[in-house]
Amino acid sequence: MAATNAGVAAADSAASSDEAAAKTAQKRYEGLLMVRNKAIKGKGAWYWTHLEPLLVHNTETGLPKAVKLRCTLCDAVFSASNPSRTASEHLKRGTCPNFNSAAKPISSVSPVLVSSSTSPPSASPFNNRKRTTTSPSASGSGSGSLYHAPSRFGIGLIPHQQQQHLKLSGGKEDLGALAMLEDSVKKLKSPKTSPGPTLSKAQIDSAIKFLGDWVYESCGAVSFSSLEHPKFRAFLAQVGLPPVFPREFTGTRLDARFEEAKVESEARIRDAMFFQIASDGWKWKRERESYYDYDDSNSGLVNLSVNLPNGTSLYRRALFVTASAPSKYAEEVMWETITGICGNLVQQCVGIVADRFKAKALKNLENQNHWMVNLTCQYQGFNTLIKDFAKELPLFRTVVQNCLKLANLFNYTSQVRNSFHKYQLQEYGHTWLLRVPAHEFEFGLPVCAMMEDTLSSVRALQLVLMDEPFKMVAIEDQGAREVGDMIRDVGFWNDLEAVHGLVKLVKDMAQEIEAERPLVGQCLPLWDELRAKVKDWCSKFHIAEGVVEKLVERRFKKNYHPAWAAAYILDPLYLVRDTSGKYLPPFKYLTPEQEKDVDRLITRLVARDEAHIALMELMKWRTEGLDPVYAQAVQMKERDPVTGKMRIVNPQSSRLVWETYLTEFKSLGKVAVRLIFLHATSCGFKCNWSLWRWVCAQGHHSRNALNKVQKLIFIAAHSKLERRDFSSDQDKDAELFTLANGEDDVLNDVLVDTSSV
Incomplete structure (x- = not known):
């Protein structure tokens, strides 16, 4: 009996061990898969393109047993314990038979090696000559190779035993001059250098065009003068391209590329029935978040772009303004932009979204043109809420x-x-030193960074208090004693965590708004989500809800527009299924005042003689809603493979349903299609700040230079918006370096979990 119990216990133990190992293998697999997905998007190591994680299952239990890496080029399978080493041994060292024929990243290409059986150690520091390549098979030696250029006379002609005794009148420094002499003799004896790859004229023209596009689309991140860098010239020669000069890219080539982008942009605008203007940059940088203190110039870059009903955005123009630009000037600029696009057919412009001048310029234009819906940027609204918290x-x-x-x-x-x-x-x-803001009460990124540094140093700060040097300082310095008592106080850390948590909560939502660029119908759900999160924050840190909620409501009212409620009701994406199976507009989530706003806005946006018809159709929409099949098709979601979030499969379906299926709503349909596509943020193209600084330094005196910069910005913005790339190169570089460490952290976590089992 005892033996039976022991057997059962052993079986249970084995099963438990198998389950733990299965969980560990599953976690390792998911971690490696996440790293590979990011790398494929250009945010990780190059070798993940060729290595694919595999989850191996136990044939008896069916549970995950181990994680392997499969080479996608030759189907070889390796251990997943060290992907970097696997890449080096299998890919870089030529073990994979198919890797040489695949495109290699520059970082994976090994340096050129040449045979050096007679290379003296003393010659290498002075050998600045051009190196030649000799394959190991041609060298006649199976020994290792070094960087070395074989000499033709002088040192090369003198036996190795005599080289150590060679004396030149100028000492060792004569070796450099001797190398130059050898090169001169080589050029005279063999004036024809070994040709690089031969390209046809069409191939050269195509390559130069791609190079120009890359320089233009970098918008200042790649300096024009860098085209003359010796290393870049050497690279061009190596791949068979002629040298290029900055003037080639700032003259007729720039003009032609600008005209090409402009013609394409205008053609797309003409195809659209209506559009929205987005204007970003009016809010002065010191008024924004004080996050980007690049320089002290008093000029800013205002971007004007066009949002089309199909979800695409097109760049219109850049405008350099001063910090003191008045509301009237902004109003004139926006109206000139509208008339410049559609002439006298100004009703094609459905509205404007901007990061400033809601109470004046935007309101004046809306009052003068009853068909317009002018919104304030929600990204700026959320960031301003942080300043409200800091002030109040x-x-x-x-x-x-x-x-x-x-x-x-x-x-x-x-x-x-x-x-x-x-x-x-x-x-x-x-x-590291704790980061300190330049201005104590200018709440922005520097203050947030100081709080983050303090929180991340809590253990070291506490240990310092027990160190003798701090005790000696505290005896003489009253301030040091107060800081020491503060660090020991749990209340200080609770308050710091609370403030940091609230700021991070709002900032995370603002960054998500900037990345996702929500439409106007999403504004009410966004603010409801913010209220719920703030309420949870108050409960977690035992903060009175009244004052915080009051600040949130005040900021909500300053940003609110009746179009929020109307779009929320008319967009089929937000229909709610009731007990009878119908999909009805979410009127129950509106306040009584917001319901009135819906009626007032709809009657304003239609012709006076159609107002009563539109309201009758609204009542029908309220009671009948949308066919369940169409409603489910509009609301269908899928998981984003990169972020893991659920996303709408077809964002354009909300508008298309109104245009194709709900044709019975003649007046209400006109309002719906012109309303639900409107963007709630003005975030768009981010200009490279080095170019922006250069323009400010010029003082706008050089008309020709300013014209070229305008064209350069237009080309870069047009390309970025076409790719729906709303990030800056600085952000990408910072993310790249962060991911370089983060990938190691993920892999280390996986390995730690494995070893702990």
């Missing part, structure tokens, strides 16, 4: 002042700083 909540000011005291003591008191660095190195493996 005493908790914010207290936390910022306390963090400043702490940072100034630990950064600028040498004994404390040395002790702090010692424990940082011990706990985190590296040292």
